[in-house]
Amino acid sequence: MWIYRLKFMLALTLVFVFVQVKAVDENNLDEVVQKTKEMYEAGIDKRKIAEWVTKVVDDRVYCSNNSEALLRPIWSAIQVTRVRWDDDKKGEYHEAAPDAWDIGYGNCQENSAIAYYILKKAGVNENVRVLRTKSHSFCVWDLPPTAQTNDPETWGDAMIVDPWWGGVLDGTEAETNGWFRNGDPKNRVSDDTKEIDLMADSWQLIQKREEHRTGQKIEQEDPLAGLEDCFIATAVYGTPLNEEIQILRNYRENYLRENFLGRIFISTYEVVGPVAASYINRSESRKDWARKNLVKPALELAEKHQNINPENQ
Numbered sequence: 242m243w244i245y246r247l248k249f250m251l252a253l254t255l256v257f258v259f260v261q262v263k264a265v266d267e268n269n270l271d272e273v274v275q276k277t278k279e280m281y282e283a284g285i286d287k288r289k290i291a292e293w294v295t296k297v298v299d300d301r302v303y304c305s306n307n308s309e310a311l312l313r314p315i316w317s318a319i320q321v322t323r324v325r326w327d328d329d330k331k332g333e334y335h336e337a338a339p340d341a342w343d344i345g346y347g348n349c350q351e352n353s354a355i356a357y358y359i360l361k362k363a364g365v366n367e368n369v370r371v372l373r374t375k376s377h378s379f380c381v382w383d384l385p386p387t388a389q390t391n392d393p394e395t396w397g398d399a400m401i402v403d404p405w406w407g408g409v410l411d412g413t414e415a416e417t418n419g420w421f422r423n424g425d426p427k428n429r430v431s432d433d434t435k436e437i438d439l440m441a442d443s444w445q446l447i448q449k450r451e452e453h454r455t456g457q458k459i460e461q462e463d464p465l466a467g468l469e470d471c472f473i474a475t476a477v478y479g480t481p482l483n484e485e486i487q488i489l490r491n492y493r494e495n496y497l498r499e500n501f502l503g504r505i506f507i508s509t510y511e512v513v514g515p516v517a518a519s520y521i522n523r524s525e526s527r528k529d530w531a532r533k534n535l536v537k538p539a540l541e542l543a544e545k546h547q548n549i550n551p552e553n554q
Contacts, residue, residue, distance in 0.1 A: 267297050267300065267301070268301060270339055270342045270358075270359075273294075273297055273359060274358075274359055274362045274363050275363075276293075277290060277293070277294060277359055277360065277363040278362075278363040278364055280293070281363055281364070281365055287382070287383065287398070287400060288400060288409060288411075291382060291400045291402045291409045292409050294356055294359050294360065294402055294404075295356070295402055295403065295404050295407065295408065295409050296404075296407075298352060298355050298356055298359070298404035299352075299404040299405075299407045301342060301345055302341065302342070302345055302346065302347055302351060302352055302355065302404060303345060303346050303347075304347070304348060304352075304405060333439060334354050334357060334358055334361075334437040334438045335358065335362075337354055337437065338351075338354045338355045338357070338358035338437075339358070341354060341355055342355055348405065349377050349378040349379065349403075349405040350378050350437075352378075352379075352403070352404040352405040353371050353378045353379050353380045353403070353404075353405070353437075354371070354437045355404070356380035356402045356403070356404055357369055357371055357380050357434075357437060357438070360380070360382055360402070361438075365382065365383075367382060367383035367384075368382075368383060368384045368385070368386070368447070369381070369382050369383075369384075370384050370390075370432055370434045370444070371432075371433050371434045371436070371437055371438075372390055372430050372431065372432055372433060373430070373431060373433040374422055374428045374429060374430055374431075375428060375429075376428065377405075378433060379401055379402070379403040379405070379406070380401070380402045380403065381396070381399050381400070381401055381402070382399060382400045382402055383397070383398055383399045383400060384396055384397075384399045385397045385398075385399070386447050386448055386450070386451035386459075387448070387451060387459050390430050390431055390432050390444065391429050391430045391431070392416075393412035393413070393415045393416040393430075394412060394413065394416055395412070396411070396412030396415075397412065398411065399411065399412055401415055432444040435515060435519050439516060439519045439520070440516060442512075442515065443515045446511055446512075446515065449511065471486045471489050471490055471493075473514060473517055473518050473521060473531055473535055473536065474486045474489055474536050474539075475518065477521065477528050477531050477532045477535075477536050485536070485540055488540060488543050488544060488547065489536075489539060489540060489543050491543070491547070492542070492543035492546055492547070493507060496546055
């Protein structure tokens with residue numbers, strides 16, 4: 242009799258185990274997000290999670306710029322191109338990433354967007370960013386606010402999650418490997434997150450918040466870092482070094498920052514400015530409108546103040 246009882250208990254155990262370890266459908270993006278969330282909430286090692294996400298996306302998405310492209314029909318390339326050039330989906334990773342997943346085809350841009358999507362939707366608490374060089378784009382998880390994007394040695398415990406390359410690296414490994422720079426040390430790394438996520442804070446804003454929290458200045462290796470603060474004007478003129486933008490910057494530092502209402506305006510603009518600039522930057526007609534109705538009036542006001550107070554030039 243005890244043998245039958247033992248068999249019965251063993252059968253119940255197997256059923257219980259089967260229910261608990263039910264295989265994840267790795268072709269279902271929602272299930273992949275849910276599995277990632279469960280692993281994260283269970284305290285699974287970050288590298289193991291990153292490796293699993295990388296493998297799942299790598300298995301799902303055929304690369305369009307290597308030999309894997311031969312394994313997919315030409316229609317896949319046409320679909321990806323259509324999604325990439327859809328203005329309504331620029332900066333909308335929550336729409337563009339699932340589209341690329343469904344198509345199952347893309348290059349580093351699609352791979353990094355999908356990895357970003359999975360980690361963000363899984364609710365990880367750490368910074369998730371998309372970085373890029375002139376020839377590659379990749380997702381980085383847990384980038385500390387003090388990090389210099391062009392110096393992986395400052396990335397701390399961050400993990401590169403790169404399905405296109407098919408691997409995971411920490412900052413030290415990345416700098417030693419050098420694959421993302423294509424062997425060229427001058428191939429700079431910059432933050433590209435807002436290109437896929439319109440609502441993401443700029444890296445400069447994240448660092449300013451960290452400076453405010455700690456009271457310590459974050460050193461920037463890039464001489465242009467911190468000059469992307471006149472977000473809308475930079476979107477209009479195409480460069481943070483434009484002469485008109487410098488006039489606006491002087492007005493901000495020498496007048497607005499010196500009074501209470503001005504500081505409130507600056508704090509508000511640092512939040513809404515990047516979002517507005519990304520929207521404006523997508524269209525030449527929007528740039529023309531912003532130039533006439535936003536930048537020009539602000540510039541006239543700044544120049545008027547500059548003429549009244551020439552010592553602040």
